[in-house]
Amino acid sequence: MSMSTTDAHGTSVIVHDVHVDHREHYERWMLRAIQAHSSFPGFLATDVIRPVGSGLRFIVVVRFDSEAGAQAWLASDTRAGLLVDAMPWLLSEDRFHVHSGSDFWFTPPGAGPAPRRWKQWMLSTAAVFPLTVVMPWLVHSVADPLAPGLHDLLLKGVIATSISGVMVYWLMPALIRLAGRWLTK
Structure with a gap:
């Protein structure tokens, strides 16, 4: 188990290897666990990566508004x-890691080496490029007719915030799932 100590968003990555005969029990249990951590202070989102085929490994990603929130959930009596x-x-045994900020994007589950930097760069570019083309157009097409005199700096802030939000909460997690094998080769 590794934990860092900054106050950025906290992402806990929990790994469970489940006996093949008990997957149904585990799935029902997981619904209870999700309900419990969803009502925990600072909870933001949950993603469950289920085993493929006859695989045994479930990976549960739980995001909190702070690293302290993620650590509090992991150490809670409810979770115990x-x-x-x-x-x-x-x-x-139950295994987990807590990551702060966007560290979780490029940290493979398990003890394997981190992906090569050029692969991280390529995947990040694949995410950033379309967003930097689409977001300015989208924000301007909505804002210009509604508020024609809106200050350009404010629009750039909206664009940057939109790109960052889409990257962190949707696009990068999806791209990492799609390119997972390639990243670790």
Whole structure:
């Protein structure tokens, strides 16, 4: 388990290897766990990456508004109680990492090496380029008719915020899932 100590958004990546005969039990348990951490202070979002085919590994990504929030959930009595319920179905001990900010984008689950920098650069460029083309056009097409005198600096701030939000919450997680194997080769 590794934890860092900054106050950026906190992303916990939880890895469970589930016995093949107990996947249904685990799926039902996971609904309870999601309901529990969804009501925890600072909760933002949950993504579940299920095993492919006969795979056994579930990866649960839980995002909080701060790293402290993610760590508080992981150390909570509520989560500890839920883990006691799930232990009979797990093949190994509960494993998790807490990442701050966008560190989770390029941190592979497990102990493998980080992807090569040129691959990180290519994937980031593939995400940034279309957004820098589309977002300015989209923001101007909405803002210009509604508020023709809006200051250019304000529009640039809206564009930058929009690009950043789409990158962090939608596009990069999707691209990482799609390019996961390529990134680690």
